[in-house]
Amino acid sequence: MPYELFLALRYLGGRRGGRRTVQVTALAAVVGIACGVAALIIALALANGFRDELRTKILRGTAHLTLLRADHRPITGWQPLVTQMRGVEGVVEVAATIYDGALLSGRDGGAAYAVMRGVDPQAARAVAEIRRTLIAGSIEPLLRRATLDETLDDTGSKRQPSPTDIKPSEITGQNNSQTANRKIAEDEEHVFGAAAMDESLNAPPIDVVIGAELAARAGLDRVGDEGLLITGERMPEPPGLAPRARRVRVAGIFRSGLYDYDATWVYVSLGAAARGGDAASEPEASALSVEVADIYATDAVAARVRRVVGDRWTIVDWREANRPLFAALELERRTVALIITLIMIVAALSSTTTLVLLVVERRGDIAILGAMGARARGVMLIFVAEGAVIGLCGALAGVA
Secondary structure, eight states: OOHHHHHHHHHHHOOBTTBOHHHHHHHHHHHHHHHHHHHHHHHHHHHHHHHHHHHHHHHHHSOSEEEEETTOOOBOSOHHHHHHHTTSTTEEEEEEEEEEEEEEEOGGGOEEEEEEEEEOTTOHHHHHHHHHHEEEEOSHHHHSSOHHHHHBOTTSSBOOOOGGGSOGGGSTTOSSHHHHHHHHHHHHHHHHOHHHHHHHHTSOOEEEEEEHHHHHHHTOOSTTOEEEEEEEEEETTTTEEEEEEEEEEEEEEEOOSOHHHHTTEEEEEHHHHOTTOTTOSSOOBSEEEEEESOGGGHHHHHHHHHHHHOTTEEEEEHHHHTHHHHHHHHHHHHHHHHHHHHHHHHHHHHHHHHHHHHHHHTHHHHHHHHHTTOOHHHHHHHHHHHHHHHHHHHHHHHHO
């Protein structure tokens, strides 16, 4: 063992004249460094874990890449384009999606703003994410390609609802289905008049999966509850939007862990969400959602998709869509790291104080070592080794 390290360990562990000042100061330095290292590790772990968990929850409802028309018009004839993009390297899945603002109302006058999202039953990953977050009910009613079958009879005419369409047991707070229909009719007539009321009552309810917070606010917090979903429909003459009210039935309730999703989102089948009508074979879409194999390679995949679709499309990746949130998280992580670094600097100054005390206490020993032929560099290494031992012990204690 080099004599520098040997003397450093003796100086840290030994006594001189019964005084323990240096030992206590060294122990305080070790504890300070250990606390600083532990705080740094814990803070960064919490910040990174929170960011990763939030990213996971966001990606449950946000596509890795979202394609929008540059003129912001609805997307028609999207099936050939979807087929082309599925062949792009790095693309796992492409599906059409509909987003539309709506008003959802339920029993007891409850109402809340909602975002209606049309889900393609063929989008396996999107369907799997919805299934993963369900806390009640099922998504299966949305997956059945039965919207047209439920709306039309065998002759192709619109089928009138029968008493079996709505089970009394599925309507909370009502004695029978007639009472429930009358309540819905009153709500619709109050808002839109008799025409909208008659149209909505003649159509069977649309199965939906809604967020838990939205369900509580709208008074639709039980599977089987029925309410109204009011959206806007484009009218050719005069140009503009007209209100469109549709009956909905809660097929499931989900909780994603993100309040914005749980408080606003309503999942419906793609065909039911289309403004063009439930029987549309290929409804208009608001966007095309692209899932990629590597979420950190979206820039490269977006460039390849751009070569396929051309410049008439706007491509937004998941990081750009949530840029303010992730920028705030990154700023928070850096701020925490800076604060913890300052704590470690204070601990390092404590270690420096310990070394100064050692030098002052061992002035006689330093003189003896010089008389014995020790070089100044060797004497300096003794105290450098002491500082290294203090720092190493503190770091190991903090990691442990």
